[in-house]
Amino acid sequence: MSSIKKQLLQQIKSAREESSKTKKFSGNLMDYIEMVEKDPTIVKSSHKRLHDAIEEHGSYVMPDSDSRKFKVFDGESIKIHKYFEGEFFGMETVIEKVMSFLSSAAHKGEESRQVLLLMGPVGAGKSALTEHIKKALEGKKYYTLKNDPHRGEPLQLIPRSLRPSVEAALNVKIDGDISPVARHKLLNDYEGKYENFEVEEVTFSQRGRRGVASVPPMDANSQDVSVLIGSVDISKLDKFAEDDPRSLSLNGAFNVGNRGVVELVEVFKNEIEFLHTIITATQEKRVPSPGKSDMLHFDGVILAHCNEAEWNRFQSEHTNEAIMDRIVKISVPYCLELNQEVKIYEKMLGKSDFKAHIAPHTLKIASMFSVMSRLKESAKCDALTKMKIYNGEEVLEKGRVRKVDIRDLREEAKHEGLDGISTRFITKALDNALTASDKGMITPISVMDSLTKMVKEQLVDESFKTKCLELLQKTIREEYLKILETEIAKAFISAYEEQAQSLFDSYLDNAEAYTTRAKLKDRVTKEERKPDEGFMASIEEQIGVTGSSRDGFRSDVTAYMFAKMRRGEKVSYKTYEPLKNAIESFLISSVRSMARIVTKSKTRDEDQVKKYSEMIETMIKEYGYTAESAEEILAFASNNLWRDS
Numbered sequence: 001m002s003s004i005k006k007q008l009l010q011q012i013k014s015a016r017e018e019s020s021k022t023k024k025f026s027g028n029l030m031d032y033i034e035m036v037e038k039d040p041t042i043v044k045s046s047h048k049r050l051h052d053a054i055e056e057h058g059s060y061v062m063p064d065s066d067s068r069k070f071k072v073f074d075g076e077s078i079k080i081h082k083y084f085e086g087e088f089f090g091m092e093t094v095i096e097k098v099m100s101f102l103s104s105a106a107h108k109g110e111e112s113r114q115v116l117l118l119m120g121p122v123g124a125g126k127s128a129l130t131e132h133i134k135k136a137l138e139g140k141k142y143y144t145l146k147n148d149p150h151r152g153e154p155l156q157l158i159p160r161s162l163r164p165s166v167e168a169a170l171n172v173k174i175d176g177d178i179s180p181v182a183r184h185k186l187l188n189d190y191e192g193k194y195e196n197f198e199v200e201e202v203t204f205s206q207r208g209r210r211g212v213a214s215v216p217p218m219d220a221n222s223q224d225v226s227v228l229i230g231s232v233d234i235s236k237l238d239k240f241a242e243d244d245p246r247s248l249s250l251n252g253a254f255n256v257g258n259r260g261v262v263e264l265v266e267v268f269k270n271e272i273e274f275l276h277t278i279i280t281a282t283q284e285k286r287v288p289s290p291g292k293s294d295m296l297h298f299d300g301v302i303l304a305h306c307n308e309a310e311w312n313r314f315q316s317e318h319t320n321e322a323i324m325d326r327i328v329k330i331s332v333p334y335c336l337e338l339n340q341e342v343k344i345y346e347k348m349l350g351k352s353d354f355k356a357h358i359a360p361h362t363l364k365i366a367s368m369f370s371v372m373s374r375l376k377e378s379a380k381c382d383a384l385t386k387m388k389i390y391n392g393e394e395v396l397e398k399g400r401v402r403k404v405d406i407r408d409l410r411e412e413a414k415h416e417g418l419d420g421i422s423t424r425f426i427t428k429a430l431d432n433a434l435t436a437s438d439k440g441m442i443t444p445i446s447v448m449d450s451l452t453k454m455v456k457e458q459l460v461d462e463s464f465k466t467k468c469l470e471l472l473q474k475t476i477r478e479e480y481l482k483i484l485e486t487e488i489a490k491a492f493i494s495a496y497e498e499q500a501q502s503l504f505d506s507y508l509d510n511a512e513a514y515t516t517r518a519k520l521k522d523r524v525t526k527e528e529r530k531p532d533e534g535f536m537a538s539i540e541e542q543i544g545v546t547g548s549s550r551d552g553f554r555s556d557v558t559a560y561m562f563a564k565m566r567r568g569e570k571v572s573y574k575t576y577e578p579l580k581n582a583i584e585s586f587l588i589s590s591v592r593s594m595a596r597i598v599t600k601s602k603t604r605d606e607d608q609v610k611k612y613s614e615m616i617e618t619m620i621k622e623y624g625y626t627a628e629s630a631e632e633i634l635a636f637a638s639n640n641l642w643r644d645s
């Protein structure tokens with residue numbers, strides 16, 4: 001026998017043994033009641049069950065130490081549900097709303113009689129979110145009447161007259177009645193002795209059609225309510241009468257999803273008649289039975305999703321008011337936070353069998369494009385600035401952090417994030433860039449090319465197309481060149497961090513002396529001298545601090561740093577964003593001409609060859625390039641950077 005076969009057989013055997021060890025419940029209603037008496041939490045409404053299944057993974061409030069709390073969420077306290085962490089990015093508020101819906105519904109508030117509708121643009125993650133929510137139930141146990149296709153709660157067998165006392169004794173609430181099929185069994189197989197009715201332990205499974213149902217949209221011709229409520233099995237009609245429950249096939253979505261979740265995919269693509277079942281399913285918690293039987297009790301979470309156009313069309317028909325009234329709509333906009341958008345693609349590429357080298361900044365450049373394409377124009381700042389503020393970054397202007405309030409920007413642009421470039425557009429561009437590459441890698445340059453090509457070929461709306469091309473060919477390209485210039489200069493300067501830190505120390509000494517009108521003591525010779533204004537000015541001019549604004553800047557920096565030091569915080573050249581920018585820019589400009597010569601030269605002398613290969617080495621070791629991507633980036637830089645010098 002081959003070793004793999006042997007190994008597999010062994011694994012199958014031990015898996016079987018394992019599963020036979022976990023004993024499944026078997027017994028009748030009385031045994032079930034005994035179990036419920038010990039643990040009343042076995043009996044749960046579908047909303048509570050789903051809510052608990054997600055909550056059980058834990059949650060926490062975003063800590064103050066997370067910079068996103070103040071910079072992105074404006075200090076609001078945001079609850080993070082661990083179940084969604086690492087899967088969904090920049091969707092914290094959407095998830096909070098979903099959880100708050102489930103929580104109210106779990107307490108049997110009005111939400112338990114409403115449909116949860118996720119509405120948002122294509123590729124915003126509605127399907128993925130619904131899928132993930134449903135998955136929380138997968139494999140979880142629940143108890144049903146044996147051989148009841150509607151899988152009702154066993155306690156529904158208890159007659160109305162006995163319910164108050166049973167409910168009080170067990171500390172549970174019993175809703176609804178058994179299905180017609182179960183009733184028929186009760187009367188015929190158990191002679192009405194409900195205490196003997198057998199109870200079964202089952203697990204939620206979407207593939208097994210137990211407790212999780214999904215209804216795809218159907219075209220008008222093939223649309224049939226039997227998808228929702230099951231049908232009368234015609235083949236059984238010669239055996240049973242039409243009103244005999246044994247002729248029923250209770251295999252519709254509301255039967256399968258009873259006790260769990262029913263998902264209505266792209267719900268408004270269906271004809272409206274199709275949706276009327278939703279009204280009774282939600283409000284009365286009853287769904288029609290096929291054939292002539294009475295309505296069936298239904299307890300399930302109804303999750304629906306759709307896009308904005310469909311919602312608007314639906315909403316505009318006032319005959320739809322009855323359904324609208326039973327819907328809690330949660331908007332699922334695109335992610336507008338650059339760092340989070342990047343994580344979406346990291347996740348997607350991580351899950352695919354995409355094994356290519358992704359050069360540094362590639363996903364960031366692609367994400368800049370999608371995020372900026374989604375932003376509404378602001379009167380307060382340009383798109384790039386807005387993107388950075390939404391990303392929680394500090395934007396500098398003339399040596400100061402620019403005071404544009406994230407709240408003002410959001411208020412100015414109601415309805416933002418509901419259109420623009422979708423996540424799928426970006427993933428396709430990444431794929432195309434890889435296919436076009438003969439070196440099995442993608443770089444910001446190849447991605448910008450592939451995005452440009454796709455924009456030209458695929459976007460229909462002319463003004464949006466123009467906006468996108470401008471973003472790609474101007475805004476993002478220029479921003480990338482800046483990133484690149486800094487990176488190359490950093491790679492060029494040996495011991496970059498140390499140099500920056502020493503410039504910082506020296507600047508701080510000078511600025512302090514200048515501000516306090518004191519003399520500066522040389523650290524080595526102990527000689528006293530006046531602060532070096534020329535040196536300070538050469539740093540300050542990097543960020544446009546000149547003339548009379550210098551004094552203010554110097555005293556700001558000094559006050560800021562000493563306040564930090566007094567609090568025992570460590571300060572470095574990175575502590576104060578404006579000064580960090582000034583120092584970096586000073587360093588970069590000090591090596592600009594050298595970096596340019598070395599990068600651009602067709603023929604390099606010995607020294608330059610050494611410098612060039614050191615630079616490539618740093619790019620590979622410290623920044624994550626490969627030799628090939630570093631070469632490609634440098635070739636691009638030499639053709640596009642340093643034009644003016």
Ligand SMILES: Nc1ncnc2c1ncn2[C@@H]1O[C@H](COP(=O)(O)OP(=O)(O)OP(=O)(O)O)[C@@H](O)[C@H]1O
Binds near residue numbers: 128307
């Ligand atoms: N914020 C996000 N976090 C994580 N993944 C996301 C996010 N937004 C989108 N995605 C991913 O993008 C892909 C497309 O999303 P999905 O299919 O769920 O979109 P949709 O809203 O259902 O779109 P459509 O209306 O076209 O059906 C999925 O792989 C999803 O995981």
Ligand SMILES: [Mg+2]
Binds near residue numbers: 126127128
């Ligand atoms: Mg979808």
